[in-house]
Amino acid sequence: MTPPLPRTDFPVTERWTYLNHAGVAPLPRPAVEAMAGYAGRVAAGGSLTVEGHGARAEEVRATAAGLMGVARTDVAFVKNTTEGLGFVANGLTWRPGDRVVVPDFEFPSTLYPWLALRELGVVVDLVAPRGRGGCLPVEAFAEVMAAGPPPKVVATSWVQFGRGWRTDLAGLATVCHDAGALLCADVIQGLGVVPADLAAWGVDFAMADAHKWLLGPEGIGVLYVAADRLDLLRPLEAGWASVAHREQWDNRELIYHDDARRLEGGSHNAAGIHAMGASLDLLTGAGMEAVWGHVERLCDRACTGLAEEAGATVLSDRSPGGRSGIVTFRLDGLDAATMHRELGDQGIVCSPRGGGIRIAPHGYNTTEEIDHLVAAVGQLAGGTGGSAAGTAR
Ligand SMILES: Cc1ncc(COP(=O)(O)O)c(C=O)c1O
Known part of the structure; x- marks a missing residue:
């Protein structure tokens, strides 16, 4: 899935898996x-x-x-x-x-x-x-x-x-x-x-x-x-x-x-x-429909991976009319501040918000970056013994 926004315009990608567009966006070139x-x-x-x-x-x-x-x-x-x-x-x-x-x-x-x-x-x-x-x-x-x-x-x-x-x-x-x-x-x-x-x-x-x-x-x-x-x-x-x-x-x-x-x-x-x-x-x-379609797919992938592979609980509503570019999730037994710090150590930029970790990918992020997040959360869940999974509707 080629991102609609050119990754080369986003120097932030050289160092970070940047998933914090609901916080502060990195300036494109x-x-x-x-x-x-x-x-x-x-x-x-x-x-x-x-x-x-x-x-x-x-x-x-x-x-x-x-x-x-x-x-x-x-x-x-x-x-x-x-x-x-x-x-x-x-x-x-x-x-x-x-x-x-x-x-x-x-x-x-x-x-x-x-x-x-x-x-x-x-x-x-x-x-x-x-x-x-x-x-x-x-x-x-x-x-x-x-x-x-x-x-x-x-x-x-x-x-x-x-x-x-x-x-x-x-x-x-x-x-x-x-x-x-x-x-x-x-x-x-x-x-x-x-x-x-x-x-x-x-x-x-x-x-x-x-x-x-x-x-x-x-x-x-x-x-x-x-x-x-x-x-x-x-x-x-x-x-x-x-x-x-x-x-x-x-x-x-x-x-x-x-x-x-x-x-x-x-x-x-x-x-x-x-x-x-x-x-x-x-x-x-890039066109807003293309950007939105891409972000929806990234968020869907994140929700599935976080719930089914990492054992996280997705707190965000994902019904078609209520969804946005924000997905918030939590792990049982791990507070958001600790998760935020640990994910930061893995090169993932996100925010502790809404009772969990908030991610917000944009039109230049990739599926591989979402997989990086899912794997990192899975590792954290392994450390806590994992938790029941689910997606809020
Ligand atoms: C819903 C909402 N309104 C406003 C703001 C920020 O406002 P401002 O542009 O005045 O800094 C934020 C920032 O997090 C926000 O989430």
Whole structure:
């Protein structure tokens, strides 16, 4: 099985079996070159290079929009996922008693911006995940939504960071809109590995940083705001770049851009945008369907091998609609911190998360690397006497 992303573009493969794309991605060579190229141009020309950057930023915005399945004009650059979430949570207008519904088991940044609204009198109700896979089916949201007044916002990650459950955003958007609620989706754990069609699914707001599945650097991300929701958000960082009359330095009016650029107050993270652009080009060059198909096969192989050959218990839900690029597993009798250290000693990069070890392969990983993981876990299991095997549905 030839990986859709060229391994030669990933220097990390020279040393590591790198399975940590749900953590921090290794920068591919084209991204490194794009960042260095930008730095070299600014070193040589300073302000003379600014126009070139602006043109490239618009290309990268369009590519990111294509990956999300949204219009270019509905995408703003942000510094990370958390900033995107903050722009939505704090840009909306709140009244005491307004209600937000959020999953209970979430990455802190997906939860805290909403909890912070409690000081304004906003009520935050939590949705409990179901079963061993930490599943959050649409019915689980619908039940919590129906248990109180219609919420103003339902906020969730698309793919949960711990065990990788993937929420059906299209189904959830329908339930939200029927109840008059807005859907805000943190898509960092899905975008770049699972094909996305956010506008068609009806998502109102979505955000992701580049440093995971998008294969870019940390500190540059994208925020999608559906065009008909833009006026609901008060721009939190009004500045020279957020207005329609930018570069009219003595214009004292405040007329915002009529698109998502109004959320970008000042200068771009230009080095980050150049690097992210190269990474996005790599992904779109391979095609998201090919990348996703490859990652699904690697994850399937990992689940079978870990359960049947290594005696591990797979904690992630692997049903077709709920699976993602994340697989989390554990071994009876061995804590995740020890396993993480031992696997690291075998050259395998992964994370202790979700009550076990989380792996997250991407489009350049190979079956041989998954076999390396399975063999290493099997050895660890041998040391513990092994355990009962199984895959959570
Ligand atoms: C679901 C989720 N949201 C957000 C983040 C990171 O947020 P940021 O891009 O602000 O660093 C992570 C990182 O692990 C995550 O898993």
